Amino acid sequence: MELEQNFSILIETLGTIAFAMSGTFAAMQKRFDPFGVLIISFVTAVGGGTIRDLLLNVPVFWMHDIFICAVIFIATVLGIIIKYFEKNFQVTLFLFDSIGLGLFTIIGIQKGLNADLHPVICITLGTITGCFGGILRDILLNRIPLIFRKEIYATACILGGTVYLLMIQYSGISSIVKQMITILLIVTIRTLAVKFHWQMPKFYNDIHDGRT
Amino acid sequence: MELEQNFSILIETLGTIAFAMSGTFAAMQKRFDPFGVLIISFVTAVGGGTIRDLLLNVPVFWMHDIFICAVIFIATVLGIIIKYFEKNFQVTLFLFDSIGLGLFTIIGIQKGLNADLHPVICITLGTITGCFGGILRDILLNRIPLIFRKEIYATACILGGTVYLLMIQYSGISSIVKQMITILLIVTIRTLAVKFHWQMPKFYNDIHDGRT
Amino acid sequence: MELEQNFSILIETLGTIAFAMSGTFAAMQKRFDPFGVLIISFVTAVGGGTIRDLLLNVPVFWMHDIFICAVIFIATVLGIIIKYFEKNFQVTLFLFDSIGLGLFTIIGIQKGLNADLHPVICITLGTITGCFGGILRDILLNRIPLIFRKEIYATACILGGTVYLLMIQYSGISSIVKQMITILLIVTIRTLAVKFHWQMPKFYNDIHDGRT
Numbered sequence: 001m002e003l004e005q006n007f008s009i010l011i012e013t014l015g016t017i018a019f020a021m022s023g024t025f026a027a028m029q030k031r032f033d034p035f036g037v038l039i040i041s042f043v044t045a046v047g048g049g050t051i052r053d054l055l056l057n058v059p060v061f062w063m064h065d066i067f068i069c070a071v072i073f074i075a076t077v078l079g080i081i082i083k084y085f086e087k088n089f090q091v092t093l094f095l096f097d098s099i100g101l102g103l104f105t106i107i108g109i110q111k112g113l114n115a116d117l118h119p120v121i122c123i124t125l126g127t128i129t130g131c132f133g134g135i136l137r138d139i140l141l142n143r144i145p146l147i148f149r150k151e152i153y154a155t156a157c158i159l160g161g162t163v164y165l166l167m168i169q170y171s172g173i174s175s176i177v178k179q180m181i182t183i184l185l186i187v188t189i190r191t192l193a194v195k196f197h198w199q200m201p202k203f204y205n206d207i208h209d210g211r212t
Numbered sequence: 213m214e215l216e217q218n219f220s221i222l223i224e225t226l227g228t229i230a231f232a233m234s235g236t237f238a239a240m241q242k243r244f245d246p247f248g249v250l251i252i253s254f255v256t257a258v259g260g261g262t263i264r265d266l267l268l269n270v271p272v273f274w275m276h277d278i279f280i281c282a283v284i285f286i287a288t289v290l291g292i293i294i295k296y297f298e299k300n301f302q303v304t305l306f307l308f309d310s311i312g313l314g315l316f317t318i319i320g321i322q323k324g325l326n327a328d329l330h331p332v333i334c335i336t337l338g339t340i341t342g343c344f345g346g347i348l349r350d351i352l353l354n355r356i357p358l359i360f361r362k363e364i365y366a367t368a369c370i371l372g373g374t375v376y377l378l379m380i381q382y383s384g385i386s387s388i389v390k391q392m393i394t395i396l397l398i399v400t401i402r403t404l405a406v407k408f409h410w411q412m413p414k415f416y417n418d419i420h421d422g423r424t
Numbered sequence: 425m426e427l428e429q430n431f432s433i434l435i436e437t438l439g440t441i442a443f444a445m446s447g448t449f450a451a452m453q454k455r456f457d458p459f460g461v462l463i464i465s466f467v468t469a470v471g472g473g474t475i476r477d478l479l480l481n482v483p484v485f486w487m488h489d490i491f492i493c494a495v496i497f498i499a500t501v502l503g504i505i506i507k508y509f510e511k512n513f514q515v516t517l518f519l520f521d522s523i524g525l526g527l528f529t530i531i532g533i534q535k536g537l538n539a540d541l542h543p544v545i546c547i548t549l550g551t552i553t554g555c556f557g558g559i560l561r562d563i564l565l566n567r568i569p570l571i572f573r574k575e576i577y578a579t580a581c582i583l584g585g586t587v588y589l590l591m592i593q594y595s596g597i598s599s600i601v602k603q604m605i606t607i608l609l610i611v612t613i614r615t616l617a618v619k620f621h622w623q624m625p626k627f628y629n630d631i632h633d634g635r636t
Contacts (some may be wrong), residue, residue, distance in 0.1 A: 027572075035578040036571070039555075042548075050479070055262070055272050060479050066542045118278045124254075131251075135352070140559070142568045144354045147248065148239075154247040267474070267484050330490045336466075343463075347564070356566045359460070360451075366459040 007176045008110075011103045016068060017075045018100030019133050020045040024079030025093050030141055034080070040137055041076040042069075047133035052108050052125055056115055094194065095187075097134070098156075102186035105130035105157050106179050109164055123161040130157045152193035160186035219388050220322075223315045228280060229287045230312030231345050232257040236291030237305050242353055246292070252349055253288040254281075259345035264320050264337055268327055306406065307399075309346070310368075314398035317342040317369050318391050321376055335373040342369045364405035372398035431600050432534075435527045440492060441499045442524030443557050444469040448503030449517050454565055458504070464561055465500040471557035476532050476549055480539055518618065519611070521558070522580075526610035529554035529581050530603050533588055547585040554581045576617035584610035 023044030027037040046062050053060045062068045108129025112122030131147050131154060138145040147153045164182040167173065192198065235256030239249040258274050265272045274280040320341025324334030343359050343366060350357040359365045376394040379385065404410065447468030451461040470486050477484045486492045532553025536546030555571050555578060562569040571577045588606040591597065616622065 030568075030572070032572050033579075035582065039551075039571070039578060054266055054478055055275060057269075057271060057481075059481060063479060063541065063545060066544055069544055069548070117275065120278055120281055121275060124281070127251075139351055139563055140569060140572070142354065142566065144242075145352060147251070148242070148244050148352070154251060155245075158247065266478055267487060269481075269483060329487065332490055332493055333487060336493070339463075351563060354566065356454075357564060359463070360454070360456050360564070366463060367457075370459065 004175055007179070008107075011179065012068075012107060013071055015100045015103030015107070016045045016071050018096040018103070019048075020072045020075035021079040021082075022093060022097045022100065022134070023137050024076050025083055026137055026141060028080065028083050037080065038073070038076050040140055041079070042072055043140060044133045044137040045072050045075075047136035048104055048129040048131065049107070049133075051132050052111060052129045055125070055128070056111060058111075058115075094190075098187045098190040099183065100133075101130045101153070101157055101190070102160060102183035104133070105161050105186065106164060106182055109161055113168070119165050122165065123158060126161040126164075127154060127157050152190055152198055156186045156189040156193070159189060216387055219391070220319075223391065224280075224319060225283055227312045227315030227319070228257045228283050230308040230315070231260075232284045232287035233291040233294075234305060234309045234312065234346070235349050236288050237295055238349055238353060240292065240295050249292065250285070250288050252352055253291070254284055255352060256345045256349040257284050257287075259348040260316055260341040260343065261319070261345075263344050264323060264341045267337070267340070268323060270323075270327075306402075310399045310402040311395065312345075313342045313365070313369060313402070314372060314395035316345070317373050317398065318376060318394055321373055325380070331377050334377065335370060338373040338376075339366060339369050364402055364410055368398045368401040368405070371401060428599055431603070432531075435603065436492075436531060437495055439524045439527030439531070440469045440495050442520040442527070444496045444499035445503040445506075446517060446521045446524065446558070447561050448500050449507055450561055450565060452504065452507050461504065462497070462500050464564060465503070466496055467564060468557045468561040469496050469499075471560040472528055472553040472555065473531070473557075475556050476535060476553045479549070479552070480535060482535075482539075518614075522611045522614040523607065524557075525554045525577070525581055525614070526584060526607035528557070529585050529610065530588060530606055533585055537592070543589050547582060547589065550585040550588075551578060551581050576614055576622055580610045580613040580617070583613060 020041045023041040024037055026044075027040035032040065046068070050060050050062070105126040108126035109122045111129075112125040117125070135145040135147060138147075160182050163185055164178060167178045167181065168175075232253045235253040236249055238256075239252035244252065258280070261273050317338040320338035321334045323341075324337040329337070347357040347359060350359075372394050375397055376390060379390045379393065380387075444465045447465040448461055450468075451464035456464065470492070473485050529550040532550035533546045535553075536549040541549070559569040559571060562571075584606050587609055588602060591602045591605065592599075
């Protein structure tokens with residue numbers, strides 16, 4: 001039990017670092033100043049979880065947890081330094097973003113299950129926790145959220161979440177193993193999708209073209 | 213009493229379908245993939261009500277109600293099919309949007325009255341419930357919200373809400389009749405406004421022209 | 425004690441007027457109609473405090489307070505009239521915005537302290553209260569938030585908040601004096617920053633230039 005709890009804290013910390021860095025890199029690309037970078041980094045890291053906690057009407061996770069704030073601050077400073085010396089960082093950023101997505105999706109589903117919600121609502125909560133940090137980041141940067149441009153993003157999240165929910169019913173396997181399988185699955189789907197240029201079928205509408 | 217409750221559920225379902233379809237069409241115009249369309253559809257349909265429930269500090273309405281999620285899912289799939297075969301859909305979309313606006317405004321006002329709030333706050337809540345789904349949709353699509361471009365939108369909402377609040381004091385009429393009058397009023401105002409190109413006076417500022 | 429409470433109400437009212445007017449001017453520059461201007465004005469004035477109250481899980485301050493709504497309405501009407509006759513209003517707008525920032529930052533920190541939160545979380549809450557009204561305003565107007573373009577904004581907020589927190593430990597001085605010092609500090613930092621073109625060092629990234 002203690003091991004599982006430590007694993008949960010590890011997951012949350014890693015996901016926070018991953019999203020804080022993704023926010024840091026995005027804000028630096030728009031040439032924000034350090035405090036602007038810190039705000040974007042903070043919103044990206046806690047945004048999804050904050051909306052989840054507000055929806056669940058439970059205390060917002062970072063309000064009583066100075067540890068998360070410290071993690072975000074250190075990840076932001078590290079991110080700034082890394083980006084400064086190593087400019088070609090696309091691959092690492094992508095990997096961080098995928099891992100963060102997997103980690104946060106699991107936390108969201110778990111919190112929904114703890115509140116005795118319907119499985120579909122749990123997957124919705126997992127998707128919100130995983131995706132809305134990045135969505136808020138992109139809204140603040142005034143661009144169409146990445147999730148709507150790189151389409152396998154939400155798909156990976158929803159698929160991974162569904163598999164996790166199916167696995168959870170088999171009490172034989174340790175929950176740590178189930179969570180690692182889910183994270184691996186989400187990262188694998190996204191990596192393969194990018195490598196082989198997978199795309200969901202898009203809708204094309206020739207009439208409204210260029211008018212919106 | 214049971215009739216009124218059934219009428220409330222009918223109103224909420226119809227409004228949800230209307231806004232889910234409006235989100236579906238808007239996301240398809242931007243050529244999102246199916247999951248992106250589903251997310252926009254979901255946010256448009258539940259966004260206004262979610263903000264209202266968070267402000268009222270009551271449980272968020274769709275969190276324990278799998279029915280609403282099912283309605284949104286079906287409306288999205290239907291919307292995708294309809295849009296695919298029938299491309300010239302502006303008029304229907306407009307009608308759906310107006311009806312949804314009227315329906316959700318009433319729900320918001322009603323919830324404010326149930327919480328014993330001041331009439332002005334109730335109209336504010338009605339406006340938020342009616343308008344913020346569409347505002348969130350347009351923020352996600354990275355465009356200035358429709359409500360600020362087609363100006364009779366919020367005006368219809370606030371006028372309809374005020375009339376509803378005035379009618380509510382006359383206990384002689386059934387509440388269903390009052391709600392139908394309000395919805396008809398809002399739809400009529402918007403339809404006439406579009407048909408006859410009504411506009412609220414806009415502010416013109418020649419100094420900052422083109423600079424913002 | 426009564427004097428301090430009256431001073432708090434005065435601070436909140438002045439900050440609300442300042443931000444409502446800043447929202448009014450920004451919406452008029454985009455040529456919104458009166459109801460659009462009112463909505464932007466409302467969101468700018470109550471946005472930061474609303475997010476703060478949701479995070480703290482306390483009743484949202486304007487929901488049971490018709491006085492704040494009346495203040496926003498009057499400030500908006502006044503703002504429209506002032507802007508109509510006096511078009512060159514940049515300096516006044518800037519001053520209003522800075523004073524509102526200082527006032528709201530203090531209110532946010534104070535509410536965090538009342539909830540026994542960690543000082544770092546209190547400064548975060550103060551920054552959210554001060555900055556997110558303007559951020560929401562700029563998101564609705566579909567532009568990159570001012571706070572990320574004029575960089576001394578958040579910096580002034582965080583510096584002022586830190587000084588306020590340090591002062592609060594000295595029980596010798598009246599809390600009104602402490603609050604006035606903080607507001608003066610924030611306004612002074614921003615005024616000097618604009619006058620002498622202070623800037624935080626920005627990050628320049630030549631590789632991704634023009635690609636984002």
